[in-house]
Amino acid sequence: MPELPEVETVATALRPHLVGRRVMRVCARVERLREPLDMQALARLEGEAVTAVYRRAKYLLLEFAGCRLVLLIHLGMSGRLRLAPVCHPLAGHEHVDWELDNGNLLRLRDPRRFGLVKVAEIVAPGDLPAELDGLGPEPLEPEFTDSCLAAACRGRRRPIKNLIMDSRVVVGVGNIYASEVLHRAGIRPGIPAGDLRPARIARLVVAIRTVLTAAIAAGGTTINDFAGVDGREGYFSRELQVYARAGERCLRCRRGCIRREVLVGRASYYCPVCQR
DNA sequence: CTTGCCCCCTGCACGC
DNA sequence: TGCGTGCAGGGGGCAA
Known part of the structure; x- marks a missing residue:
């Protein structure tokens, strides 16, 4: 599973494909991963444009314009994110899709379902949601001494x-x-x-x-x-x-x-x- | 408070 | 070939 370097690599790879794109539709095919998926909360992202993609610990965060919401994705042991055309055939264990406004989608595959997908609230852009309170310092930042x-x-x-x-x-x-x-x-x-x-x-x-x-x-x-x-x-x-x-x-x-x-x-x- | 154990889940490699 | 066992990158909850 993705440790910090893997999540950082994913964030860097996704950023140019997601920033500025609008999420048109969220589609989940399982009821839960590590936690139950909140379908209503996920639907709140529909129509919103991604303004930032970044990593904190092993979490991937997507920030959106026009709302105080972030999408938190944790890949657990076996999670993988791919970009693919909307019509791309579905393979096994591909549980969640975020369809974009350019004909592509972000697709989460997670055989073991230890991953996490959650919509969280923030007060201002750049804030971290309360869900991530209690995490220690980032190892590559000066705060880790x-x-x-x-x-x-x-x-x-x-x-x-x-x-x-x-x-x-x-x-x-x-x-x-x-x-x-x-x-x-x-x-x-x-x-x-x-x-x-x-x-x-x-x-x-x-x-x-x-x-x-x-x-x-x-x-x-x-x-x-x-x-x-x-x-x-x-x-x-x-x-x-x-x-x-x-x-x-x-x-x-x-x-x-x-x-x-x-x-x-x-x-x-x-x-x-x-x-x- | 600190620590270790167990669990969530599926796939795969291995041995019989 | 077929089945059972153990193991796999995470992390949260719980009990000693």
């Missing part, structure tokens, strides 16, 4: 991997990039967050920024379900250093053999030699 990560670690016994995946601490770090980031920083996924010294926390902040930035530049990672809006795949999967490499030689130190360990229910990968 050594001291804020240190504060989140202080006194915590839970594994550092679990902590950096907590969207209240920092947003956008999913299961793949959590392993990648910790590998780059030379930190074991399972060590208690509170045991990290300031220098290692600083290293971790740099690693988070570096890995996510590189992944965005590569257009995201493709494992199974993610592909760019135009159908092309992201290239970051080639750059993955540890994720899904159990049993292989470590690409960083060339000495350790990558191990897989389940942490809080999620697969984690690390090198026992260069991650401590």
Whole structure:
């Protein structure tokens, strides 16, 4: 599923196709994804023009002219957005369409239906809806600092991997990039967050920024379900250093053999030699 | 308050 | 071929 780099890639790809376009009709073919779809609220978008497309955490936001509404889309584990002509034949699990005023439509496919589609209210353009209150800092913005990560670690016994995946601490770090980031920083996924010294926390902040930035530049990672809006795949999967490499030689130190360990229910990968 | 577990759902790879 | 099992990128709710 889309982690931050994938959602950023999607937002960037969609923007030129959506901004200035009017949504003519919203069509949903399932009653619910992660939550029930509010059909009446979705219908309020009909006739409105998209003024902005952006990302906050792993949410995609579409802003509209002439109303104080935003469309929130979360892709969950298996969500994918495509642009296609209105007459394009329907494939499996394509649950929601937004028909545009130029003969195209934005189509959401989500086999596992862990995604979210919601119309939310805002007070002024550029505002974030209350639904996104409580999210932590964006990892690529200056607000995400050594001291804020240190504060989140202080006194915590839970594994550092679990902590950096907590969207209240920092947003956008999913299961793949959590392993990648910790590998780059030379930190074991399972060590208690509170045991990290300031220098290692600083290293971790740099690693988070570096890995996510590189992944965005590569257009995201493709494992199974993610592909760019135009159908092309992201290239970051080639750059993955540890994720899904159990049993292989470590690409960083060339000495350790990558191990897989389940942490809080999620697969984690690390090198026992260069991650401590 | 903090933390880990379970669940939502479908598809796929694997072993027998 | 056919079936069962385990696993998959997210995140929210709940109970210890």
